Amino acid sequence: MNALPQDLLTDEEGNARCGWCGTDADYIRYHDEEWGAPVRDDLRLFEKICLEGFQCGLSWITILKRREAFLECFAGFDPHRLAEFTSSDVERLMIDSRIIRNQAKIEAAIQNARTMRAMLDKDESLAELLWQFAPQKQRVYRRLDQVPAITDESTKMSRTLKKAGWKFVGPTTCYALMQATGMVNDHLSGCFRHGAVKALR
Template sequence: MPSPATPDATPDTAADAAPEPFRCFGTGDALYSRYHDEEWGRPVRGDRELFERVSLEAFQSGLSWITVLRRRETFRTAFDGFDPRAVAAYGAEDVARLLADPGIVRNRLKVEATIANARALLALQAAGGSLSDLFWSAAPDPRPPAPESPADVPALTPESTALARTLKRAGFRFVGPTTVYAGMQACGVVDDHLRRCPARALAEREAGRA
């Protein structure tokens, strides 16, 4: 689960504002709140869509998610909308371009991993596989009960550990069990919205589990 953002409001502003609804995280930052309410935990399918999520989760490694979220549109521009075929064709000039781009996280290992992952995805597809199918095959069955508090939310699971192992065998990088589990949470493969969070019911309904 992403960490809560630090509220931007001053005490006076916070006192004047209407109380916000309960959220698992993100209250106090409009962008983060919107991400929690409208995206996190909602089902995501499709190889390009999952490739983007895997890439951003890798860039988030060691940082807070809000750091990446605030740069997401710049990431999309820099990486050709995370089109796997376009990214797989990147060469040394593209790596240099990306490392010079202040709008993204400039980390050579993560940039090169994203390119390698695009190539791994194309190889997976050529062999008749699908990144989306791999992620959704990792959905736990039976699904665990809704967490009551953040302390009940794991950092990794047997399913994320197995999926990370499978992805690494397929040539993917920066896909450790914790990073993979964050992707599973973000894409609705698991629903870790807390039981009393209003967004949980919406996520369950979209996944057909309500």
């Protein structure tokens, strides 16, 4: 059985941060600079949905280490370009060892691009669609084992997205998206980023 991460880890400068990022430099940078910061840009949110879909069943660091390759292989997650991918592109991506070679996830990203393109063509906002599920009252956690994997809000988001044609957007994936994009602030109360992210919201 793997040992659970410590709730908080303190670095040499005295900064306490959420223990899930461990000691990996890329993970620490992501925690300190990105995770939990509010994202309201439609295209950045689209990229996040795609990457969270690829994370399904995996650890986020697996995706983080491959993010640049994903951007290159998936046309920068430009929904207009990605929506034009064909079965030949799927075959090409399935032999690219730099990314997660899961056909269902690859095809889901392309389908999601088509759904996103249809939204943009109708001047609909992905940010408005997603942020309506951000809870009015923010929950605060002291320990990692208090942080949920699914909430009522993420379940409702998942249901709404699936109805609109999005793929790989289950309740757990939606909650990870909410955490990553600042719809909730799940930096632990003792983490040095908690207050900063709260101020950004």
